[in-house]
Amino acid sequence: MTSYNILVLFAIVAFVNSEIVNFEECTYPEGTPLNCTIHEVRVNPCKEAAESKPCRLKQPSKANISFDYTADFQGDTLETTAYWTSKVIDLPLLGMDTNACATTTCPVQPGQKQTYHIELPISKTFPSKTYKVKWRLWNAQEQECCFIFQLKLHK
Ligand SMILES: *[C@@H]1O[C@H](CO)[C@@H](O)[C@H](O)[C@H]1NC(C)=O
Numbered sequence: 001m002t003s004y005n006i007l008v009l010f011a012i013v014a015f016v017n018s019e020i021v022n023f024e025e026c027t028y029p030e031g032t033p034l035n036c037t038i039h040e041v042r043v044n045p046c047k048e049a050a051e052s053k054p055c056r057l058k059q060p061s062k063a064n065i066s067f068d069y070t071a072d073f074q075g076d077t078l079e080t081t082a083y084w085t086s087k088v089i090d091l092p093l094l095g096m097d098t099n100a101c102a103t104t105t106c107p108v109q110p111g112q113k114q115t116y117h118i119e120l121p122i123s124k125t126f127p128s129k130t131y132k133v134k135w136r137l138w139n140a141q142e143q144e145c146c147f148i149f150q151l152k153l154h155k
């Protein structure tokens with residue numbers, strides 16, 4: 001095999017390994033204008049995506065999470081945080097880089113489709129269970145992109 005073929009093979013394997021997962025949009029009080037479209041959310045590893053089940057992630061490990069979005073807003077800086085969400089509280093996930101500009105194009109421009117990605121540390125200390133994860137990304141004016149998906153952590 002030529003090194004070019006090997007490269008192509010690696011690229012295909014990397015692509016196949018990143019699975020498209022189900023997500024829902026965040027909910028807001030009625031009448032709140034939405035400022036962002038989420039196109040696709042990908043998690044690696046996530047064999048379970050094929051059966052539309054929550055991704056099972058080993059603790060400790062790292063998971064690659066990426067999503068494509070189009071913001072309706074402008075932003076020189078973008079912050080991001082993931083939360084374990086429930087009806088009562090959103091608990092921020094500690095240990096992640098909250099500067100979204102580290103892995104997405106800044107400044108963000110309205111109507112421009114782009115991608116954010118992170119290698120998320122899955123700590124051993126998180127209780128092992130199925131989580132609803134709320135992911136937010138916002139500018140200085142608190143206009144945001146937001147979606148919710150599920151992750152199942154196990155030891
Ligand atoms: C995440 O992505 C990085 C860079 O593309 C890669 O080196 C790493 O192996 C990936 N990790 C997992 C868990 O897939």
Ligand SMILES: *[C@@H]1O[C@H](CO)[C@@H](O)[C@H](O)[C@H]1NC(C)=O
Nearest residue numbers: 028032033034035142143144
């Ligand atoms: C969208 O932007 C408008 C104007 O800044 C703001 O009032 C509204 O709360 C934002 N909506 C969301 C969901 O962030």
